[in-house]
Amino acid sequence: MPRHxxxxxxxxxxxxxxxxxxxLEGGSVLLAVSGGADSTALLMGTVxxxxxxxxxxxxxxxxxxxxxxxxxxxxxxxxLAAARGLPCHVQALRxxxxxGIEARAREARYAAxxxxxxxxxxxxxxxxxxxxxxxxxxxxxxxxxxxxxGAVGIHEARPGLVRPLxxxxxxxxxxxxxxxxxxxxxxxxxxxxxxxxxxxxxGVLPALSRAAGFAVEGHLAAFARVVAEDESLxxxxxxxxxxxxxxxxxxxxxxxxxxxxxALRRRVLARLVAGTEAAVDExxxxxxxxxxxxxxxxxLGRGYVLRATSGRVRCVRQVPSTPPAELRLEHAGSRGALAxxxxxxxxxxxxxxxxxxxxxxxxxxxxxxxxRTRRPGDRVCTAxxxxxxxxxxxxxxxxxxxRATRPVVADxxxxxxxxxxxxxxxxxxxxxxxxxxxxxxxxSIQRTAAL
Numbered sequence: 001m002p003r004h005x006x007x008x009x010x011x012x013x014x015x016x017x018x019x020x021x022x023x024l025e026g027g028s029v030l031l032a033v034s035g036g037a038d039s040t041a042l043l044m045g046t047v048x049x050x051x052x053x054x055x056x057x058x059x060x061x062x063x064x065x066x067x068x069x070x071x072x073x074x075x076x077x078x079x080l081a082a083a084r085g086l087p088c089h090v091q092a093l094r095x096x097x098x099x100g101i102e103a104r105a106r107e108a109r110y111a112a113x114x115x116x117x118x119x120x121x122x123x124x125x126x127x128x129x130x131x132x133x134x135x136x137x138x139x140x141x142x143x144x145x146x147x148x149x150g151a152v153g154i155h156e157a158r159p160g161l162v163r164p165l166x167x168x169x170x171x172x173x174x175x176x177x178x179x180x181x182x183x184x185x186x187x188x189x190x191x192x193x194x195x196x197x198x199x200x201x202x203g204v205l206p207a208l209s210r211a212a213g214f215a216v217e218g219h220l221a222a223f224a225r226v227v228a229e230d231e232s233l234x235x236x237x238x239x240x241x242x243x244x245x246x247x248x249x250x251x252x253x254x255x256x257x258x259x260x261x262x263a264l265r266r267r268v269l270a271r272l273v274a275g276t277e278a279a280v281d282e283x284x285x286x287x288x289x290x291x292x293x294x295x296x297x298x299x300l301g302r303g304y305v306l307r308a309t310s311g312r313v314r315c316v317r318q319v320p321s322t323p324p325a326e327l328r329l330e331h332a333g334s335r336g337a338l339a340x341x342x343x344x345x346x347x348x349x350x351x352x353x354x355x356x357x358x359x360x361x362x363x364x365x366x367x368x369x370x371x372r373t374r375r376p377g378d379r380v381c382t383a384x385x386x387x388x389x390x391x392x393x394x395x396x397x398x399x400x401x402x403r404a405t406r407p408v409v410a411d412x413x414x415x416x417x418x419x420x421x422x423x424x425x426x427x428x429x430x431x432x433x434x435x436x437x438x439x440x441x442x443x444s445i446q447r448t449a450a451l
Contacts, residue, residue, distance in 0.1 A: 007175035008048070011041060011168055016049045018164035022157055027123040028056035029162070032113055033081070035061065035073040038128035040080070040184040041173040042165055046126070047084045059088040060116055060125075064095050064105050066189075073185050080182075089116055102195070114160060129154050129163040131221035132170035136200045138220050139208075143200075145282055147266070148231050153224040167225075169217045238267035250275075251314035251399075257292055265289070269313075276315045277302040310397040327371040332434045338371050341405045342441025343420065345371050352437045359409065359418045359425075360432035366411040369436065374408050380416050380423060389416060396422050409436065 019025065031046060033039040043059060050057050061077040063070045074090045081088035093108050095101065113125045137153040156166050165173070177184060193199055209216050241264050245256040252272060257265060269288050273280050278300035291298035292308045299305055306315050325339040335346035347369075352358035378389035393403050409418040418424060420438035 007172060007179045010172060011045045011176040012048045014168050015045045015164050019053055019055060022162050024055060024123060026054045030117045030122045030125045031057060031059045032125055032127045033059050033061050033077045035077045035185045036187055037173055037177060037184045038130050040182060041176050042126060042128040044180055044182055057086055058120055058122060059086050060113055061088060061090050062109055062112055063092045065093055066095055066097060117160060124160055124162045126162050126164055128165050130165050130168050130170050130173060132217045134166060134224050135205060135217040135220035136197055138224050139200050139204055140196060148227060152228045152231050234263055238264050242268045242271050247312060251312040254308050254311050254313050257313050272315060273300060276300060276304045278304045307400060310399055316401040324373050329369040338407050341407055343407045344439040346437045348435050348437050351435055355443055357420045357438040359436040361434045361436060362431050363433060366413055368412055370410050371407050373404055378416055392423060
């Protein structure tokens with residue numbers, strides 16, 4: 001008969017509190033059991049608390065196909081489960097060794113467990129991650145360089161998955177199994193120094209505990225729990241700030257972003273960058289924050305750049321330069337599209353209807369007209385005299401990435417007459433004989449004007 005001494009009391013109390021906290025009293029759970037110490041303790045401990053929690057329990061054991069002895073280990077799990085009256089589902093995943101095997105195995109394992117959970121109609125999958133796993137993960141991420149979010153480490157719960165042993169150390173798990181008189185297997189991969197986690201487990205954690213004079217795993221895991229609470233609060237505040245600062249076109253208000261506290265500003269910008277295919281890493285965020293502070297640009301990678309100009313912060317894809325688009329309009333009745341811009345133009349005898357922009361053309365119009373994109377040296381005649389087209393576009397807060405596709409209407413001498421949708425002459429031309437219609441991209445009457 002199993003005994004109920006201090007280690008057993010500690011682990012079962014931990015499990016009961018965790019299952020209750022996670023809302024599983026009266027619920028159902030699929031235990032992921034490999035036969036190792038942690039998962040065997042999860043099985044045995046859950047059996048001891050299941051009745052008082054009215055918890056329906058089933059077991060899953062997966063053979064990844066990476067070790068010949070794994071099939072026998074899965075069979076032993078089924079024997080252990082059957083002895084406790086628990087249904088056990090053994091599945092073979094048939095993975096192949098090679099590059100990225102740890103990540104591939106983890107992905108295949110969770111996918112198989114989730115599929116089985118749904119098939120069996122169970123509330124959650126429970127895995128046997130412990131405080132020692134949490135401490136190892138935290139140290140690994142700190143060593144690689146992480147922000148507060150990464151220091152959260154292993155989450156206690158996510159949809160369909162719980163980790164009820166996360167506050168127990170591996171030492172406590174082994175002590176529990178010793179009290180219960182239950183054997184377990186040791187995966188040789190857990191002692192293979194080729195893996196970073198193994199080197200942390202066998203070298204770093206023991207050395208840190210010796211230096212501190214006490215076991216540090218529990219303290220590191222407790223730190224990760226506190227970090228999780230802080231990160232959750234900051235994340236919600238950052239989401240609210242992002243939504244508040246977001247403009248209609250998806251950009252962020254630059255003044256508002258700069259006014260945020262650093263912790264929120266970093267998270268808001270990370271979310272903006274995450275909307276692209278670029279990596280969100282420490283170096284990228286450092287470049288992004290400098291660009292926002294200076295009102296400049298930052299390269300993100302994957303063909304994207306962040307621009308913090310014209311009062312807006314946005315991520316745009318850099319596109320290869322193309323030959324300048326140009327459309328020639330000789331007389332009334334001339335029409336066509338300005339390639340690459342989505343704009344359509346025509347010369348008509350009547351003023352434009354609603355939804356179409358128009359420029360009145362008088363007797364003094366120097367034909368032919370050219371509709372094109374901007375060129376170096378373009379100038380605009382304003383009430384205050386001539387100004388560079390570039391300066392006008394900046395004053396009008398046209399994003400830099402949009403300036404190359406804005407149409408410019410010029411006469412036969414190259415004088416800029418009109419910037420549809422942005423700038424018109426100071427006064428309408430007298431005695432208009434024709435009208436230049438400009439149909440913006442996406443207009444419902446674009447098709448008609450282009451015919």
